Amino acid sequence: MTIVVLSDGDSLEQAVQSAVGDSVSVRTMPLATGVNVDADDLSVVLIDGATDLERALRLAHDFDDRRPGVTVVLGAPVSDGVAARAMQAGVRDVLSPGADGDRIREAVKRAIEVADRRRATMHSIDESRENRLIMVMSPKGGAGKTTIASNLAVGLAQRAPKEVALIDADLQFGDVGNALRLLAETNIRDAIAGGLQDVTEVKVHLTPHRSGLFALCAPDQPGVADEITAQAFTKAVSMLADEFRYVVVDTDPGLGERTLTVMDHATDLVFVAATDVASVRGLRKTIDALDSIGMTSHQRHFVLNRSDAKVGLDVADIASTIGMEPDVLVPSSRTLPVSMNQGTPILEMDEPSPATGPLWSLVDRFHADPDADDGHNSGRRPGGLLRRRN
Ligand SMILES: Nc1ncnc2c1ncn2[C@@H]1O[C@H](COP(=O)(O)OP(=O)(O)OP(=O)(O)O)[C@@H](O)[C@H]1O
Ligand SMILES: [Mg+2]
Structure with a gap:
């Protein structure tokens, strides 16, 4: 900015x-x-x-x-x-x-x-005709990827119902199903077992969510992840990306083979980091690694999560370490773990939390609010950027 x-x-x-x-x-x-x-x-x-x-x-x-x-x-x-x-x-x-x-x-x-x-x-x-394949990623576990990915997908689905798929690429410990309170009867393993000849075979393994999105859940046993190759997984994702206007992929931490293979097809990377030194350094290394292998064509977005943490680095230091200003600052809010435990992303909830506005502003980056007027639709606007700093 x-x-x-x-x-x-x-x-x-x-x-x-x-x-x-x-x-x-x-x-x-x-x-x-x-x-x-x-x-x-x-x-x-x-x-x-x-x-x-x-x-x-x-x-x-x-x-x-x-x-x-x-x-x-x-x-x-x-x-x-x-x-x-x-x-x-x-x-x-x-x-x-x-x-x-x-x-x-x-x-x-x-x-x-x-x-x-x-x-x-x-x-x-500009991009209304181009489908977006959005990967939510972070070098460290627990940074908030699933929280951000599920809210982004639910927010997009409110603006583009039936045009959003959320894919859990954390095949071992994925919890998109829990985050959305889905009773998934079928998952990515079944989708791939169909042979991936036809997108319909993949689509029948999607689980509909009340917000209007469709989720492709992770297997319920961690061991199954080994059966799924990065290539097969990526093929399923790219077939869905041809069909859906927005595909949001929640990843496991780091730059594993599956994440890198899907990335070849992605349009957008949403980096999630917290304000602690390890998280920030990890993101810096991730970005350097992507630059060094020529993965530079994506649109990059940077979400700083728990941005108001008292013990962390300050925003200016983080921006200079990473070489990128945060696009969205999501403050700590106890509503987030509560909503995750209830299986209701906060963008579906009526009562706003301090994280609601920033999460909507992340949604805005992909799909603007059609009802936005000239600065007066409060509640959904990002609030934190120009806050006074202590
Ligand atoms: N801004 C926040 N304020 C408070 N709690 C948060 C915030 N963001 C995430 N959390 C909580 O932190 C925990 C970890 O978040 P989440 O599961 O989204 O991280 P993750 O990056 O997906 O983790 P993993 O690497 O294990 O997949 C969850 O309990 C979540 O509710
Ligand atoms: Mg997660």
């Missing part, structure tokens, strides 16, 4: 950085950079219009035309007519030079939300 301040001075950058904290990176570039701002994960530009308002408005207009995924905030004294002209130029908000920290934080937070939503919508339009 990056905010670029287009300005020939650095005072705006300082004001924004101290308002939003370290979890968002803020950089200044000269006004002459114009729309060609080159920054990873750019969502918001703040254009300094204090010295030359006309130039700033022209620039805002250019962003509106040519960089629709970027939200523009204008820094300028608010005098008669400025707000209306700024709006016509596609500016989302105007910050006057005396704006205090709270006002800046609020403006930036809104701008990021708008940018996220626009990008999610653009993405879902």
Whole structure:
């Protein structure tokens, strides 16, 4: 997540950085950079219009035309007519030079939300024809893969009923069946035993879930995992990926042969890590290993789980160790283990938990909320990104 301040001075950058904290990176570039701002994960530009308002408005207009995924905030004294002209130029908000920290934080937070939503919508339009095979993975056990995968699948199924399959690739100790309270009468072993000639043979071994998704469960005895080759497993997954708009795969920890083989067919990798040093280092090594074998074509997403853990590293350190900003911060919430034990993912529950908004924002990355309006559908919006840091 990056905010670029287009300005020939650095005072705006300082004001924004101290308002939003370290979890968002803020950089200044000269006004002459114009729309060609080159920054990873750019969502918001703040254009300094204090010295030359006309130039700033022209620039805002250019962003509106040519960089629709970027939200523009204008820094300028608010005098008669400025707000209306700024709006016509596609500016989302105007910050006057005396704006205090709270006002800046609020403006930036809104701008990021708008940018996220626009990008999610653009993405879902771009990719509306492409099926997504999403692997949820982590180097360490217990990081939260099953929790994230089952909530992602249930959230997607609410937006695209009957178009989502959740596959348990943790063949030894998989617990997708428990996480969803499924009484699976059949599983991946039976699906593969059919010979994999035809996708229908695989589909009959899916177990429907009340949310509208279909699950392919792991065998109920750990020993059966050895009978299932990575190739056969991958063939079953890729057949389902041709049929379903979203296939979510919950994996076992690490980069085993099965995970690597399925990865050849995947479109998206969702990395899950906690804030402890071992988890973060493990993810760094995983990403290095994938880069070194040329597995770089996937869209990568980074979910930092238990992001508010008091004993862990802080978000900025984690981002710099991993070389990637977390896309979603899921705080600790005791509702999560409770929901897992009950077999009801929290995105199915009525009462929200602090993890509900962040989990919906993960769903948004794949399928935007069709009912989202301009920043007012609270409850489903990510809440944690711009929170004050202690
Ligand atoms: N943000 C969270 N807050 C509180 N508890 C959590 C959170 N995320 C996961 N948990 C709990 O941590 C435990 C491990 O989570 P989960 O089973 O999802 O991890 P996993 O990565 O799938 O583990 P494994 O490697 O064993 O498959 C579960 O009891 C789960 O409910
Ligand atoms: Mg698991």
